[in-house]
Amino acid sequence: MTHYTDKISIETSKTSKIDTVDFDNLDFGRLFTDHMFVCDYEDGKWQTPKVMPYQAMTFEPSARVFHYGQAVFEGMKAYKDDEGKVFLFRPKANFDRINKSSERLAMPAFPENYFFEGLEALLKLDSDWIQPGVGNSLYLRPFIIATEPAISASPANNYRFMIICSPAKSYYNAPVRVLIAEEYSRSADGGVGFAKAAGNYAAQFYPTSLAQEKGFQQIIWTDASTHSFLEEAGTMNVFFRVGDKLITAPTSDRILDGVTRKSMLQLAEDLGITCEVRRVTVEEIKTAAKEGELKEIFGTGTAAVISVISAFEHKGELFEIPEIEDSYAKLFKKTLLEIQHNISEDKHNWRYEIK
Numbered sequence: 001m002t003h004y005t006d007k008i009s010i011e012t013s014k015t016s017k018i019d020t021v022d023f024d025n026l027d028f029g030r031l032f033t034d035h036m037f038v039c040d041y042e043d044g045k046w047q048t049p050k051v052m053p054y055q056a057m058t059f060e061p062s063a064r065v066f067h068y069g070q071a072v073f074e075g076m077k078a079y080k081d082d083e084g085k086v087f088l089f090r091p092k093a094n095f096d097r098i099n100k101s102s103e104r105l106a107m108p109a110f111p112e113n114y115f116f117e118g119l120e121a122l123l124k125l126d127s128d129w130i131q132p133g134v135g136n137s138l139y140l141r142p143f144i145i146a147t148e149p150a151i152s153a154s155p156a157n158n159y160r161f162m163i164i165c166s167p168a169k170s171y172y173n174a175p176v177r178v179l180i181a182e183e184y185s186r187s188a189d190g191g192v193g194f195a196k197a198a199g200n201y202a203a204q205f206y207p208t209s210l211a212q213e214k215g216f217q218q219i220i221w222t223d224a225s226t227h228s229f230l231e232e233a234g235t236m237n238v239f240f241r242v243g244d245k246l247i248t249a250p251t252s253d254r255i256l257d258g259v260t261r262k263s264m265l266q267l268a269e270d271l272g273i274t275c276e277v278r279r280v281t282v283e284e285i286k287t288a289a290k291e292g293e294l295k296e297i298f299g300t301g302t303a304a305v306i307s308v309i310s311a312f313e314h315k316g317e318l319f320e321i322p323e324i325e326d327s328y329a330k331l332f333k334k335t336l337l338e339i340q341h342n343i344s345e346d347k348h349n350w351r352y353e354i355k
């Protein structure tokens with residue numbers, strides 16, 4: 001059946017896959033809900049958006065995205081409380097960021113009303129896919145690709161904005177072991193490191209696969225010019241706890257302005273925990289580890305939530321970080337999840353209810 005809201009055409013799926021899903025055993029990002037949101041940019045403007053059954057799509061082999069990687073994306077989550085109410089977390093931050101990413105990749109800005117109407121329409125249709133309970137969520141992946149069939153190296157005239165949704169539990173099932181980058185770089189001054197550009201992630205796959213061969217799941221990237229400052233891990237921003245104080249790198253044109261990172265800074269203030277936002281060297285962290293002052297490292301991100309980093313290696317030196325009783329990572333994770341799941345007070349107005 002197709003009906004129209006003010007701006008969106010909605011075609012609902014005749015069948016649902018939901019009964020085939022084992023919600024207790026989800027592999028991150030492999031299963032998608034029954035519907036998706038699609039909006040095309042043609043003739044210089046975004047056309048009427050559609051919600052339609054999740055399905056494969058066809059593109060010409062010459063579509064620019066396949067040749068030049070003109071593509072950006074976002075990561076968001078929807079949560080359900082015990083009464084069945086559905087919430088997003090700080091969605092305006094994702095909306096602002098996708099347009100910032102698009103601008104850097106010479107792509108057109110997406111309209112705010114379409115972004116929110118798309119999210120709302122999808123979440124209403126697929127709300128059964130959001131399981132209640134802390135630890136469950138629906139991961140939302142808005143993205144934009146250059147669809148114009150033309151292979152000259154210039155920005156496309158046609159694009160497709162889409163949102164697909166995938167039920168999610170945790171991204172990492174155990175504490176993460178990381179290698180500190182000594183040779184490869186994720187981003188450079190004046191580059192696209194701050195953007196959620198698809199190519200930023202692809203460029204990490206090879207160095208990360210080398211790290212994985214050595215038993216590390218992720219890399220903590222360092223600055224490209226000296227490899228001495230700690231920046232971010234591929235899927236998360238990173239926080240270091242030295243004594244009772246947290247340190248995280250400032251965002252820059254090389255580092256992603258993470259929504260969870262931003263929220264951590266506010267929660268640290270609320271919880272009375274000092275968090276210094278400043279450049280932090282590998283040497284400082286190694287010295288702190290040797291002196292027993294490095295208490296924790298953790299990563300923050302939408303998919304990763306707050307993931308403990310239990311060991312790091314740099315220049316052949318391995319440092320294990322023993323688990324501690326009064327873990328900030330645990331405290332922040334609980335505090336954050338309780339806000340996201342409508343269990344605790346939302347004093348910063350971060351929740352966005354889908355009504």
Ligand code: COI
Nearest residue numbers: 075076235301302303304
């Ligand atoms: C997210 O946390 O949403 C991300 O985009 C990271 C992704 C590579 C899973």
